[in-house]
Amino acid sequence: MANLDQAFAAYAHPIRRGIIERLAEREMTVAEATSDFGVSKPAISRHLRVLEEAGAIVRVIDGRQHRLRLREDALDDPYHWLDDLRAMWEHKFATVEQYLAEQRR
Amino acid sequence: MANLDQAFAAYAHPIRRGIIERLAEREMTVAEATSDFGVSKPAISRHLRVLEEAGAIVRVIDGRQHRLRLREDALDDPYHWLDDLRAMWEHKFATVEQYLAEQRR
DNA sequence: GGTACAGTTAACCAAATGGCTAATCTCGAC
DNA sequence: GTCGAGATTAGCCATTTGGTTAACTGTACC
Secondary structure: OOOHHHHHHHOOOHHHHHHHHHHHHOOEEHHHHHOOOOOOHHHHHHHHHHHHHOOOEEEEEEOOEEEEEEOOOOOHHHHHHHHHHHHHHHHHOEOHHHHHHHHHO | OOOHHHHHHHOOOHHHHHHHHHHHHOOEEHHHHHOOOOOOHHHHHHHHHHHHHOOOEEEEEEOOEEEEEEEOOOOHHHHHHHHHHHHHHHHHHHHHHHHHHHHHO
């Protein structure tokens, strides 16, 4: 994975998350993985580039089709960042009750 | 958590992740949580607003200081999205392994 | 009162993002 | 060789993002 900025940014767009969700099922061509998103092909093409540069997917060019699949470690870096934080804070979060109580003070 | 777009976008900036990492230790004022990031106070102020609107932090105004705290469920939505995909992906992987094992018999 | 401090808002600017249409490239089928 | 299909690149545009400085709000302190 390139870096956390790119990784999180890659997953911040619904079309890109949709592509990832489909590719989690199986490898697909561009047309399969991106139909029904309601945007033009060039728009799709750039979403794919963002995902590729973020290290989320790999592309195998097969004739005139491009076969896409998730990278094995696609989700690791953002997942671990979130997971480490979750492990760290435990008791340190704000509860709604605390918040409301302090607002009333 | 507001939505996945906002959540992932919130974590896509190093300063915002840095703020979250500090707040995972303990509650802090704005100045404590954001010193040494090398940007101006207005820039910080807007990063905080992004985090707040994404549902990542809460703010309690205490005199002239704003005390910041992580929200209880701050990381849940992006974490679960990634986790569900990982589960799916690893299941596929296991299936492939099983398939190969069966082929070798 | 008056001043300093913690923080935000306003106004502005440059760069990045996300969309489009039109043009292009590369195969596969005929 | 020609045509069409799968996909990208080029060029354009509007909006958003991330930064700045200057001005402002509200609070603490003398």
